[in-house]
Amino acid sequence: MNKILNPLPVWLQVALVLVIISPIAWNYTFTAREAAFVLHNHTERPISEAIVDDVWIGNAAAFNGYSTGSGVICCAELGKGRVDVQWKLSVTQNQYDSGIRGEDRAKEVLVPERTDDDLYLHVHIYPDNAVRLFWSETMQSKFQVIRGKEARDNVIGKSG
Incomplete structure (x- = not known):
């Protein structure tokens, strides 16, 4: 040289x-900085697929009373403003036997402000099609182990 x-x-x-x-x-x-995605399922049905603005972010088992997380999907750029969140509610064998079938769901959600230290976007899906996004420096979310409607009421508010 x-x-x-x-x-x-x-x-x-x-x-x-x-x-x-x-x-x-x-x-x-x-x-734009890339983000890692963590899916949290607070419903009693499995999520077979979740997508945030054309980025596949994984799947998650039905909430088991302890863990809502799916693992981390890395990495994709995510803009500011609103994003489309799509997910497929699946069924357990018992749910299928009782006549429940899979459903496609979607919701437009506002992406919260991100600090320089935030890497993980936590996508929380609650009963009644409620979806909330939270940034975090870690894979842990402060709303990780709250169940169903209780989680929705605590995070979204009773009037939500």
Whole structure:
């Protein structure tokens, strides 16, 4: 590399370095940061698929009284403003035997403000098609183990 750069004037060496470094710095500084997604299911039915603005974010078992989480799907850019959240409610064998069938659901949701430290977007799906998004620095969500309507009332409010 020195054989190539040494014959060049210093100003040209600096210009070449800037040409190479500038796009990298611009991309890091001014483009949207990627997010990791964590799906939380607070319903009594499994979610076989969830999508946020065309980004598949996973699936989740029916709420079992302890855990609502699905794991982390990484990573995709997510804009500001409103996003479309789509999910497919599936059924357990007992639910199927009782006549319940799968359903497609969708809701438009506002993406909350994100701090510089936030990496994980927690997508909480509650009964009655309620959906709330929360940013977090970690994979843990403060609303992770609250069940069904109780979770909805605590997070959304009783009038929700």
